[in-house]
Amino acid sequence: xxxxxxxxxxxxxxxxxxxxxxxxxxxxxxxxxxxxxxxxxxxxxxxxxxxxxxxxxxxxxxxxxxxxxxxxxxxxxxxxxxxxxxxxxxxxxxxxxxxxxxxxxxxxxxxxxxxxxxxxxxxxxxxxxxxxxxxxxxxxxxxxxxxxxxxxxxxxxxxxxxxxxxxxxxxxxxxxxxxxxxxxxxxxxxxxxxxxxxxxxxxxxxxxxxxxxxxxxxxxxxxxxxxxxxxxxxxxxxxxxxxxxxxxxxxxxxxxxxxxxxxxxxxxxxxxxxxxxxxxxxxxxxxxxxxxxxxxxxxxxxxxxxxxxxxxxxxxxxxxxxxxxxxxxxxxxxxxxxxxxxxxxxxxxxxxxxxxxxxxxxxxxxxxxxxxxx
Ligand code: ATP
Numbered sequence: 001x002x003x004x005x006x007x008x009x010x011x012x013x014x015x016x017x018x019x020x021x022x023x024x025x026x027x028x029x030x031x032x033x034x035x036x037x038x039x040x041x042x043x044x045x046x047x048x049x050x051x052x053x054x055x056x057x058x059x060x061x062x063x064x065x066x067x068x069x070x071x072x073x074x075x076x077x078x079x080x081x082x083x084x085x086x087x088x089x090x091x092x093x094x095x096x097x098x099x100x101x102x103x104x105x106x107x108x109x110x111x112x113x114x115x116x117x118x119x120x121x122x123x124x125x126x127x128x129x130x131x132x133x134x135x136x137x138x139x140x141x142x143x144x145x146x147x148x149x150x151x152x153x154x155x156x157x158x159x160x161x162x163x164x165x166x167x168x169x170x171x172x173x174x175x176x177x178x179x180x181x182x183x184x185x186x187x188x189x190x191x192x193x194x195x196x197x198x199x200x201x202x203x204x205x206x207x208x209x210x211x212x213x214x215x216x217x218x219x220x221x222x223x224x225x226x227x228x229x230x231x232x233x234x235x236x237x238x239x240x241x242x243x244x245x246x247x248x249x250x251x252x253x254x255x256x257x258x259x260x261x262x263x264x265x266x267x268x269x270x271x272x273x274x275x276x277x278x279x280x281x282x283x284x285x286x287x288x289x290x291x292x293x294x295x296x297x298x299x300x301x302x303x304x305x306x307x308x309x310x311x312x313x314x315x316x317x318x319x320x321x322x323x324x325x326x327x328x329x330x331x332x333x334x335x336x337x338x339x340x341x342x343x344x345x346x347x348x349x350x351x352x353x354x355x356x357x358x359x360x361x362x363x364x365x366x367x368x369x370x371x372x373x374x
Pocket of ligand 1: 028053054056060
């Protein structure tokens with residue numbers, strides 16, 4: 001496999017081409033599909049726009065591509081505004097959910113198409129198409145037609161076609177969503193490898209949180225046309241700012257209570273007579289008397305014995321449990337906080353839990369995260 005065809009031509013990534021989105025808004029009538037979105041995309045990063053259906057991901061991507069005209073704000077490539085540049089002059093590669101290949105053209109001709117449109121010389125076209133097909137491991141299928149390829153192969157042709165003209169960046173809108181689970185996982189790995197190898201900036205749209213967590217350098221979580229949080233996958237997973245992010249990216253239990261007192265490195269909240277200790281940096285410590293929400297990941301809770309030293313304990317009845325192969329999923333119905341979901345490894349836990357048994361669950365004060373209830 002070679003990236004020679006990519007490295008041998010001047011590419012946008014050799015130039016300073018960070019993308020900046022500045023206070024971008026897009027209205028349809030009174031409805032804001034994008035509401036004051038600002039974002040800086042670093043050169044060469046794999047940035048994912050993640051959010052539920054209708055949150056504005058595609059509108060943002062299409063604004064970057066030039067197919068949607070924003071009503072306010074600006075889009076800069078480096079220091080230059082591209083807001084009024086037509087899509088073809090932005091030089092961005094695009095891959096969509098459908099493969100959108102030309103059915104009457106071979107794989108080779110499909111991939112060559114952007115270069116032919118740009119009237120590149122024959123020898124350059126051949127070299128770059130060969131390199132692009134090599135990159136997606138489809139060199140041997142060059143003379144086939146799209147209908148003779150699997151869904152995954154067709155999407156790889158679409159990728160090769162989007163990268164063959166060494167675009168400034170690659171925009172991908174749910175490119176894997178039409179594929180079955182196994183193929184999807186394979187192509188996720190392949191996309192990640194491709195991204196590392198070619199060093200292009202990828203802006204990737206998905207509503208699949210696992211995909212976002214496993215592939216991205218950084219994730220931007222969107223909701224109702226707004227950016228609600230951005231950060232690395234682990235930052236977002238470990239320190240979600242809001243209950244929405246905590247529940248959209250992974251699953252969380254939410255414990256609501258009132259701050260009773262401050263302790264070193266944290267605070268105590270109470271609810272229906274139960275005291276919960278929660279870690280927090282002093283500068284983020286909520287005031288005494290404040291109502292707070294703690295997000296607690298199911299895998300950070302354990303079944304606790306009566307003897308061990310653990311910061312927080314609750315007792316309830318196991319109302320459900322399921323065996324998921326690597327983990328048990330338990331629902332413990334507690335009198336104070338209702339259902340608490342617990343995930344624990346099956347390995348090393350011996351006997352499975354028993355439904356309707358009383359269980360004590362426990363977690364350390366640093367396991368939870370204080371989140372805004374939004
Ligand atoms: P999905 O994951 O379902 O693709 P999305 O996050 O990409 O959703 P968008 O397609 O950006 O969401 O749409 C954002 C909102 O803007 C939606 O409520 C949608 O109905 C609305 N919208 C998008 N395009 C138009 C349009 N041309 N006219 C009117 N409303 C639109």
